[in-house]
Amino acid sequence: MKRLAGAALAVSFAAFTAGGAVAEEYRMGLITPPPHQWTVTAKEAADEIKAKTDGRVDILIFPSGQLGSEAQMLQQLQTGAMDFAFFTLGEFSNRDPNYGIFLAPFIVDDVAGAQKLLKGETAQKLLDGMADFGLVGLGWGMAGMRMIVTSDPVETVEDLKGKKIRTIPFAPELAFWEGLGAAPTPMPLPALYDAFANGQVDGMQIDVEGTWNSKYFEHASSIIISDHMMFPMAAIASGRKWAGISEEDRAIVEAVFSEKLDSLVAGYAEIDADYRKKLETTEVTVMDVDRDWFGPALEEWYVRWREEAPMLKELEAEASGK
Known part of the structure; x- marks a missing residue:
C-alpha cells in the first residue's frame, strides 16, 4: 500500500510543477516552410520556452499550413482549438483596414526603418487591439523587404500590366497591384511553386x-529588387488558451517571443544581403529599382488608404520622425 501511495505521489508530482501548473502541449501554426526564418524562430522560441517553464509550456510547431490557411487557423485560435501562431496581416487587415498600414509602399527604406516602426506607438496600439479578435498580441516580426519575381523579362513598370501576380489576399496589397495595372492573384504559399512553374501566375511579390x-x-526571368514594402508578421496567442496559462509562464512566453522577434527583424538586413548574393549567381536578371520606377500609382495608393485606414497618418508621422 505504501508503495502504491508513493507511486501515485510521483505521478502527481510529475503532472504538476512549480505553481501547480499542469504540463501541457500547445499547437503553433505557420504558413511558412521549415527552412523559413519564421519557422526557425518559432522552433527556437518553443525550445527556450519549454526549458524555462520546465516543460509546463511545450509548444509544437506546425509549418507549411499543416493546420490550415490563416483564415482557418484564426477560427481555431478564437475557439481555443489552436494556441499560438505567426500570422501575416491578411486576416487582420480584412477585418480592420488599420492593420494594413504597415504595407504602405516605401513607408521605410530598409530593415532598420521597419524595426523602428514595429516597436513604435502605432504598432503597439495595433498589437493591443488584437484583443478584439479574441487574441493576445505577443509582438511583431517580419520577413524580408518585398521585391518582385517574374517569369517574363521586366524592365519598366509598364511590363507588369496584365500580369498575374501572386499576392496574399488583403486589400492594401491587392490595391497596390491593381494600381499598377497588374492582376493580383491570391493563393496559399504552399501552392505557389507549382503555380509559378505551370504559368498559373506570372510573378509574385516575395x-x-x-x-x-x-x-x-528556377522559373524566373527577372528579379526586381525594389524593397517597396515591409512585410510584418504578428506573433499571437489564443485568448482562451492564454487565460489558462499561469501568470509566471505567460511572462516567460512573452519575454522569449519578444527577444526572438527582435532578433528576427534585426537579422533580416544580413539575411536579405546574403540571399541576394546567392540569387546573383543564377542566370536570372537581378535589377535594382527605386520609388520613382513605380510612377504615380504610389501616391494614388496613399490618397485612398489615408481615408480607409486613419492610423496610416500616425504611422507616416512616426516614419518621418514628426
Missing part, C-alpha cells in the same frame, strides 16, 4: 529568402 529557399528563381 522576398529574396523565399525566392532562394523555395527555388522560385
Whole structure:
C-alpha cells in the first residue's frame, strides 16, 4: 500500500510543477516552410520556452499550413482549438483596414526603418487591439523587404500590366497591384511553386529568402529588387488558451517571443544581403529599382488608404520622425 501511495505521489508530482501548473502541449501554426526564418524562430522560441517553464509550456510547431490557411487557423485560435501562431496581416487587415498600414509602399527604406516602426506607438496600439479578435498580441516580426519575381523579362513598370501576380489576399496589397495595372492573384504559399512553374501566375511579390529557399528563381526571368514594402508578421496567442496559462509562464512566453522577434527583424538586413548574393549567381536578371520606377500609382495608393485606414497618418508621422 505504501508503495502504491508513493507511486501515485510521483505521478502527481510529475503532472504538476512549480505553481501547480499542469504540463501541457500547445499547437503553433505557420504558413511558412521549415527552412523559413519564421519557422526557425518559432522552433527556437518553443525550445527556450519549454526549458524555462520546465516543460509546463511545450509548444509544437506546425509549418507549411499543416493546420490550415490563416483564415482557418484564426477560427481555431478564437475557439481555443489552436494556441499560438505567426500570422501575416491578411486576416487582420480584412477585418480592420488599420492593420494594413504597415504595407504602405516605401513607408521605410530598409530593415532598420521597419524595426523602428514595429516597436513604435502605432504598432503597439495595433498589437493591443488584437484583443478584439479574441487574441493576445505577443509582438511583431517580419520577413524580408518585398521585391518582385517574374517569369517574363521586366524592365519598366509598364511590363507588369496584365500580369498575374501572386499576392496574399488583403486589400492594401491587392490595391497596390491593381494600381499598377497588374492582376493580383491570391493563393496559399504552399501552392505557389507549382503555380509559378505551370504559368498559373506570372510573378509574385516575395522576398529574396523565399525566392532562394523555395527555388522560385528556377522559373524566373527577372528579379526586381525594389524593397517597396515591409512585410510584418504578428506573433499571437489564443485568448482562451492564454487565460489558462499561469501568470509566471505567460511572462516567460512573452519575454522569449519578444527577444526572438527582435532578433528576427534585426537579422533580416544580413539575411536579405546574403540571399541576394546567392540569387546573383543564377542566370536570372537581378535589377535594382527605386520609388520613382513605380510612377504615380504610389501616391494614388496613399490618397485612398489615408481615408480607409486613419492610423496610416500616425504611422507616416512616426516614419518621418514628426
